[in-house]
Amino acid sequence: MESGLKPMDAEQLRENAHKMVDFIADYYKTIENFPVLSQVQPGYLRELLPDSAPTHPEPLQHIFDDIQAKILPGVTHWQSPNFFGYYPSNSSIAGFLGEMMSAGLNIVGFSWITSPAATELEMIVLDWFGKMLKLPEEFLSAGKGGGVIQGTASEAVLVVLLAARDKILRRVGKNSLEKLVVYASDQTHSALQKACQIGGIHPENCRLLRTDSSTNYALSPNVLNEAISNDVTSGLIPFFLCATVGTTSSTAVDPLLELGKIAKSNDMWFHVDAAYAGSACICPEYRHYIDGVEEADSFNTNAHKWFLTNFDCSVLWIKDRNALIQALSTNPEFLKNKASQANLVVDYKDWQIPLGRRFRLLLRGYFH
Template sequence: MGKLVVYGSDQTHSTLQKATQIVGINPENFRAIKTTKSTSFALSPEMLRLAISSDLEKGLVPLFVCATIGTTATTAIDPLESLCHVAKEYGVWVHVDAAYAGSACICPEFRHYIDGVEGANSFSFNPHKWLFTGMDCCGLWVKNPNLLVSSLSTNPEFLRNKTSDSKQVVDYKDWQIALSRRFRALKLWLVLRSYGVTALRRG
């Protein structure tokens, strides 16, 4: 654990640093890579590569990079495709924080902001920001959910049932820390059913 390193930009939301502390990453191994006005405060793939290379030389283990689609402070859009290429070279997990501006990508004219998303490992956005959904509702996509399940799964007898054991349903208790969750998705489903994609794009 002491060798794992997490990367973001100096514009990345502070919750990333909080999350790394919660999981036990050494605070000294959190890299807030400096951005500049010349790149519209986006995370530079070249700077990411330099940071990763430097950490590897020190015997550290690059673990995770957070790319942001619409930072809170400056609405910066990180170059997702290029960042994913760099991360893939080193086997680093890429998470896309699209909490603020991800919902805008429902519109075709903004879709290019997430070009390269197929190279990411996970993606989150907040429908409660731009998609008429009440607080709180965060959508999470994970490329390989089995990685979550294998790291978080517990199967005491009192939690087992035939439906979950036979894989007929997705048991979300193994995707998170808590065993149960509120039905937040219903709020988003109702918005989608009430307005439809066309109306939301006009919105």
């Protein structure tokens, strides 16, 4: 680097951040003028950018000009009111402001000690959110459960599948991995299949059971019962059921109460994927869609879909946090600290795949 080149100081942050906010405010004001779907062709950006990184810094205005000319044409405008692709992923100004605060503090809150406020705020706000959804008390942090923010619903289903897998293997023996069977409907998001692949479930043991218009594409308890009993007869071990409230393709809603009872009577883990529709169940008139969630071991919804929260924010509640912790914790010397050793605190590193995590709740709950 050229000598004399200095990182920006707090005053430059003040000046440039104002410009950045102005740029984004103007973007929101004019967002409807853009074609929602980016019109560029694959590889378009390589033509427009140099082969190697610039050796000199440029004024912010040049960067804004580049963003206007080269980046915005390659953006598909998810925040446009005319965006109707895939699923809604609308944030809000409040969510965006929270994101700024989180970026500004930029902590890495994997253990309580690494920033106590990050862990404690997440626990409190997810208890609030759980109460808004009228989740059973076991999902709240006062007991053995609690909520945790995962990046995505795919991570949520993966971590609970790993917790369920380890729990059953402790009971039936590690050599039985090949015999474990997972159940869901054929409308279930492919995230479940990915979790099975990562979790070492035998590819033939992920049962995506047929649905049809007679049940509005919901999983039929009879079909599930039949599949389970066939598998038990064949010497396999049913261990995980994933129901969906609002499938991505057809918004089908599986009957949680009946499915949950089947899961319980077969000693299976019952996960409810409400990634798409879950937030709507805060409204009293939609709450009945998650009636039966009392039977679930874990419940997930994507706040970044309908809860006006910036991507990525997938909220997972679990009744038995120890099941997650036993499957996912490691305790190397360099992470040890008094609060953790004394079991006084939650260390979210043990509830997720990565070690590091952002101060997510400032942006994703507190402002709403």
